[in-house]
Amino acid sequence: VDQFLGFMGGGLSELVHPTFWVAIVIGTIFGVIVGALPGLGTTLGYALILPFTYNLEIETTISLLISLTVGVSYGNSIPAILVGVPGTPAAVLTVLDGYRLHKMGKTGLALGVAFIAALGGQTVSAIFFAAAIVPLAALAFHFLQPELFSLYLMGIVAIVSLTGRNAVKGIIAAALGFLVAMIGLDPVTFQPRFTFDSFMLRSGLEASAIVIGLLAVSELLRQTRQVFQWDVGEGKTQDARFPKFRDYKPALPAMFGGTVVGTVVGAIPGAGATPAALISYQQAQAISKEPEKFGKGSIEGIGANEAAQNASNSGELIPALALGLPTSGSMVLLLAALTMNGFVPGPTLVTDAPELVWAVIGGLLGSTLFLLITGWPMCKFMLKLLTVDRTVVIVGALFMVIVGVFSLSYRFLDVLVCLLAGIVGYFMLRYGYSVAAASLAVILAAGFEATLRRGLALHDNSVVDFAVRPIAGPILIIALVFFVIGVRRTIITARAQRTLDREGEAVATTPAEE
Amino acid sequence: MNRRIDLAGAVGVCLLGAFVLVHSLTAPTPSVQNDAIGVWGFPMFLGGLLAVLGLTQSIRTFRDLRATGPIGIPEGTEDEEGHESSGLRALGFMAGLLLYLALLKPVGFVIMTPIAIYVSLWAMQMKGWVKRTIFAVAFTVLAFFCFAEIVGVPLPVGPLTDLFLELGLIDYR
Secondary structure (H helix, E strand, O other): OHHHHHHHHHHHHHOOOHHHHHHHHHHHHHHHHHHHOOOOOHHHHHHHHHHHHOOOOHHHHHHHHHHHHHHHHHHOHHHHHHOOOOOOHHHHHHHHHHHHHHHOOOHHHHHHHHHHHHHHHHHHHHHHHHHHHHHHHHHHOOOOHHHHHHHHHHHHHHHHOOOOOOHHHHHHHHHHHHHHHOOEEOOOOOOEEOOOOOOOOOOOOOHHHHHHHHHHHHHHHHHOOEOOOHHHOOOOOOOOOOOOHHHHHHHHHHHHHHHHHHHHHHOOOOOOHHHHHHHHHHHHHHHOOOHHHOOOOOHHHHHHHHHHHHHHHHHHHHHHHHHOOOOOHHHHHHHHHHHHOOOOOOOOHHHHOHHHHHHHHHHHHHHHHHHHHHHHHHHHHHHHHHOOOHHHHHHHHHHHHHHHHHHHHOOHHHHHHHHHHHHHHHHHHHOOOOHHHHHHHHHHHHHHHHHHHHHHHHOOOOHHHHHOOOOHHHHHHHHHHHHHHHHHHHHHHHHHHHHHHHHHHHHHHHHHHO | OEHHHHHHHHHHHHHHHHHHHHHHHHOOOOOOOOOOOOOOHHHHHHHHHHHHHHHHHHHHHHHHHHHHOOEOOOOOOOOOOOOOEOHHHHHHHHHHHHHHHHHHHHHOHHHHHHHHHHHHHHHOOOOOHHHHHHHHHHHHHHHHHHHHHHHOOOOOOHHHHHHHHHHOOOOOO
């Protein structure tokens, strides 16, 4: 308790410095912009801003970077809801429910739930960070390949609920996603697979480019089929008011669950925001009273996903600061900033330099407070931009995606891959193959395969030894339970849908027969 | 939903699965100790799965095609009601975007992008050539400023490279 109060007090004391607030304001606004631009993300944001921090004090640098992370996690949900383009892969599931709600005219509800979930997730996880950095750092030592595999399996199980009305097509979509992720070097032996002697394919295809293509470009191409004229009256009626408490109350348990899952999963080396969001989404659906709404405009889905990915921010800081284990590209850059300033990340850092922990907590709380004041006006501003003309939005988004994907690694191959994924995704959308299932498979495939094979190798290929480990075993059982529940629900929903379709077809054909 | 296209897709999946399976079975495999699944274990499984599921879906679709004709109940995302729809326009966009990408390096971002955006807005029946021109130019200038000038993304400028270098707008070739 003393340690927790000491960290919290130190974090709050940082907030009295004006330079700290300047860093928070710049970091958060820059983060929201980076998060909202498809193709960019926390790592690129860190890389862009890091050169400007060389002459700053380390506490100010840390708060700037942390604020940027908070801004990205919030900013990526805005285009996900308004245009159907996930700013980062972690916002993939926000697209499913948020964009659907936007199209239903419930934009305010979707944005409001994302806003509350993001702020709630950040605040609770900042407190959790202060309380748990020492004990969770010890737990992180126990997460080896089998434990990581069991987490990936939890994410894979989430695909079951995204297969759509035709389960065969859903599984085909997921398998295609897995297959695309196999292109490049094998993660264990580094043997090339499906490269066909092409040098460019040896490093594999950029997962972000494929996901943006499958989810965003496909939907934008689908929208180019139609002509939209705002001047005939539509589009101006979008409800963008902040939702009332009774409207978002059903999503509160999912937000709480997402916060817990996000913080814990984020703290596991090798996990991060995307698996945290997927697992949280799956558990929220499993305990929901309205699971059939997930993927079709569920505020619980948005709440769980947004809370988890925001909460994972503080989670991934735990192994980075306490163990010196970076769990993502952005954490590598954070550690680079620390080492440039003479700090040695590792178990002694928390006790030797508590001011760094204070700066993290101050940055998390300060940027959350700043977003509390400015986050909603930012949403409204972006919504106003969108209601200008839908044709402009569609065309602008298409070309913005192309520039954004090019800026990932300055490779035309990435843009080509993104466009081809978009074209394939267009036909998948039109013919009922789930692009969401394919996207999740692309994201999870490499980690899933690598952790399974390495984990088995560590246990002399004994599946029993692999599965009965104290942490991996229970997670595998939970994944199995979720899988059974998910399959059962998918079958029930598919049957109900087929019955409705048949009835609709019968009604449609009756007059003709008469 | 056009069942003939649906059938073609399912047959394509089946053939892709068969190709992946054959490729995985015949590709050279390194002898790695203690790797029970192996380099080609996952691709082999995926190839088999795609071949079987593709075949299953093909049979289902073929059966439906013979029973109730080429137009079936939509399984995917449908067009929004009340708006004119054209599949050819979407296909045109796909071809146009690939052409834009092919010409982006030789012609350059600042020349290709306004042309591509203007044509896209025209294809989407946006009224007024002045509005289309203003948006196309404004987007290009803003995107170039944000990405090339602020973020440092080396967007290609094609034949304008020397001029932009001289003006100090870029510092790359």
